[in-house]
Amino acid sequence: MKKFFLIFFLLPLISCAENDSPNCLDSELGTAFPTRINQTTNLCSEDVSVTFxxxxxxxxxxxxxxxxxxxxxxxxxxxxxxGKKSEIELSSNSTVNGVPATIDFESFKFILVDVLPYPSTTAKIDGNKREVILTVEKIGS
Incomplete structure (x- = not known):
């Protein structure tokens, strides 16, 4: 009975620990994907991750x-x-502030597609619900 109780109690804890890994995106390179603020998205097919x-x-x-x-x-x-990290900045309009919309890092190109939600005068943007839409391409492919 004690073993059953122990297994019954520990099993949910073990399964929750496995789900705490960063978001793994099974997507092809060149396909746009969202990443929420303070979230890390990993591209499963490559050793690439992005944190907004x-x-x-x-x-x-x-x-x-x-x-x-x-x-x-x-x-x-x-x-x-x-395994190499870099903090970068991207902008939707590089001609205004000189910050690029795309950047090459290692053997990949990171492209800013959009940032959501789009501003409106009728709705305040909740900073916790912001997400960046990116595309990642392999350079030379």
């Missing part, structure tokens, strides 16, 4: 307003490729 650290600047024109300037969003990410 923070949105540094959000000046995009709200979707429910007509603006004369589109604005831009600027984010900070941590990249890890084959």
């Amino acid at each position: 650290l923070e949105a540094l600047n959000e000046s995009r024109c709200p979707s429910d307003v007509t603006c004369i300037w589109a604005g831009f969003v600027h984010v900070k990410l941590e990249l890890k490729v084959n």
Whole structure:
């Protein structure tokens, strides 16, 4: 009876520990994928991971307003490729602030596709629900 109770009690703890690993994305290179703020997404097919650290600047024109300037969003990410780490910044409009929309790191190209949610005057953006949409491509493929 004690063994049954012990197994019954420990089994959920063991299975939860296995699920605590970072999000593993079984996706092909070149396919856009989301990564939430403070979340790490691993590409299962490669030794590549991306962590969305923070949105540094959000000046995009709200979707429910007509603006004369589109604005831009600027984010900070941590990249890890084959054990090498780098903190980088990407922007949706590199001509405005000089921060690129794509960056090469190791043998991969990281491309900023979008940052969600898109700003609106009727809804406050919850920082915990932000996500960056990225595409990762192998250089030379």
